[in-house]
Amino acid sequence: MNPQLGFLLNASLEFLRNSNLESAELYLKQALRLEPNNPHVLRLLGVICAQRKQYLEALQYFNKSLKSFPKSALVWSNLGNVYLEMKEYGKALEAYDKSIKIDPKYEEAWSNKGNALYELKRFDEAIAHHDKALNLNPNYFQAWSNKGNALHELKRFDEAIAHHDKALNLNPNYFQAWSNKGNVLIELKQFDEAIAHFDKALSLNPCINWVYGDMLHAKMKIADWSNLDDHYVNIAKKVLLHERVAIPFSLLPINDDAGLHQQAAQIFAQEKYPENPSLGPILKLAKKEKIRIAYFSPDFRSHPVSFLTSELFEIHDRNRFEVVAFSLQKAPIGDETHERLKKGFDQFIEVDTMSDQEIAQLARELQIDIAIDLAGPTQYARTKIFSYRAAPIQVNWLGYPGTIGANFIDYIVADQTIIPQSHEEFYSEKVVRLPNTYMVDDSKRLASSKAFTKQECGLPENAFIFCCFNNDYKFNPRVLDSWSRILLSVENSILWISENNAYFRSNIAAEFERRGIRSDRIIFAKRMEMMSDHLARYSLADLFLDTHPYSAHTTALDSLKTGIPILTYIGQSFASRVVASLLNAIDMPELIASNQTEYEALAIELATNPTKLAAIKQKLIKNRLSSPLFDTPLFTRNLETAYIRMYEKYQAELPSDHIVI
Secondary structure, three states, X not given: OOHHHHHHHHHHHHHHHXXXXXXXXXXXXXXXXXXXXXXXXXXXXXXXXXXXOOHHHHHHHHHHHXXXXXXXXXXXXXXXXXXXXXXXXXXXXXXXXXXXXXXOOOHHHHHHHHHHHHHOOOHHHHHHXXXXXXXXXXXXXXXXXXXXXXXXXXXXXXXXHHHHHHHHHHOOOOHHHHHHHHHHHHHOOOHHHXXXXXXXXXXXXXXXXXXXXXXXXXXXXXXXXXXXXXXXXXXXXXXXXXXXXXXXXXXXXXXXXXXXXXXXXXXXXXXHOOOOOOOOOOOOOOOOOOEEEEEEEOOOOOOHHHHHHHHHHHHXXXXXXXXXXXXXXXXXXXXXXXXXXXXXXXXXXXXXXXXXXXXXHHHHHOOOOEEEEOOOOOOOOOOHHHHOOOOOEEEEOOOOOOOOOOOOOOEEEEEOOOOOHHHHXXXXXXEEEXXXXXXXXXXXXXXXXXXXXXXXXXXXXXXXXXXXXXXXXXXXXXXXXXXXXXXXXXXXXXXXXXXXXXXXXXXXXXXXXXXXXXXXXXXXXXXXXXXXXXXXXXXXXXXXXXXXXXXXXXXXHHHHHOOOOEEEEOOXXXXXXXXXXXXXXXXXXXXXXXXXXXXXXXXXXXXXOHHHHXXXXXXXXXXXXXXXXXXXXXXXXXXXXXXXXXHHXXXXXXXXXXXXX
């Protein structure tokens, strides 16, 4: 090798080891002038482009390198890594296979192929490939953690933990394994340990993707609000700088800025599921007599989304619609909701073992006209399916209270309260406004006949009972400030809240005590196995206090259905306007406050004025029977009208636009 070329290559490698891409590139460009087709120089330039996410340029350099040195297992593996980042998994597998054929003992190619198989949901095959890599190199710490990720997806959590621990034993500074193990600990509900692992990951690499948001969500799950404002401000700044810092869901409980929510969703969508044209355009078919709609969900089981939608699927007008379910996750054996749902669709397709692209292809083969995503960016979601364009019309509804932030989702189903015209700019989708509320209920979901006593629920006999059965992550310091002021103003009152988890129970009690509320005034509700029993015990409460900015959803419907008024204050984001939507639909706007001060004053007034509260309750009982909120057939007709309008626009070759029903 030319001595000068050797010097330039060695210098560039040293700069690369120190992450000085600019200096490395400068030396490599000089080397390229000496030897334009040198495969090592071309490969390293490709590596630099890949690290900068300049993937097309990286492919060019790697392909030029292979022209000079086609038997390089390293370059073929590098090429596969770029295709993996570009989410072109078939091409990635081909490149890894060529690398392995050239050098069957190249452990990185085996493990990298395992990562591609992981993305294709072929988890058992992924594990086998990581095992091959580990047989070749038992000290390959990345492969131990990658295998742990595949075990996590198979819900083999203890094995996953053991594999991440092995990676950390080999390299205690491997930040990705700290984060990966933290995610498994979340599944095991070991939230305090998960937070410690996320914190360690960030101490090793402050730029690791999504971990700030993961840690924030874990802290909210257990009401650990230490340094919460600083943590949030840091995340918000990073979102505004377009950094991959937090999944959009993690922002909803602490921030009421719909614009920030949109930006976080767009960053997440671009990174996790950018539009992918690999299946080509969908051929336009002649107008059908029946519109074929498909609902996609990982939650076709005992889950709030399915509790609300079961009757809707059953009563869709079969003269105008064919209704298909794509079940994205297996339900527990014997799950009653799952069994009911399977009977409520014309086709119920289990697709949990298929890749996102395969599911999108299947939807095309079935000629689905409208694909409805019931999950959005939530746990177990498969939003990437829609990036391939599973159907000519794609809709975001119900599962996620906000925009998905992707240009391949055409519509979001809402109502005038949820997304007024002035808020349309904060949504990447076109807004479909239903006439009453965007939320449906199952009229068959009723309270049991069991008559709970206050004693068996741990409630005092003669106290005023405020309640809130919202999820743990919806609580925050400002909510507790409000509730504490209310409790201090209403003598002989208690607050009845869900136990959620042991860490939450301990921390939330301590937070109330810091605000002057004795622990005996906070009563924790045990989890009920039967939803009908949970609904029955609502009758013991006097007034439901909503959380802000992430308001109640299913729990609000539960409260209103069982005759318990719910008090909310409306914000600017989708998540903070849901209860207001429900109250407007049941014609009880007097329970919607416009700010925190008004909310607190109204809570105190209702708790200290029995006559006024009794009148509110009487109105609620009357309106339950006559208002649109619990009229499931009416809701179904309105939603079907929206689907028909979407379909007619598509058939007329008109662009998606806002729709008002």
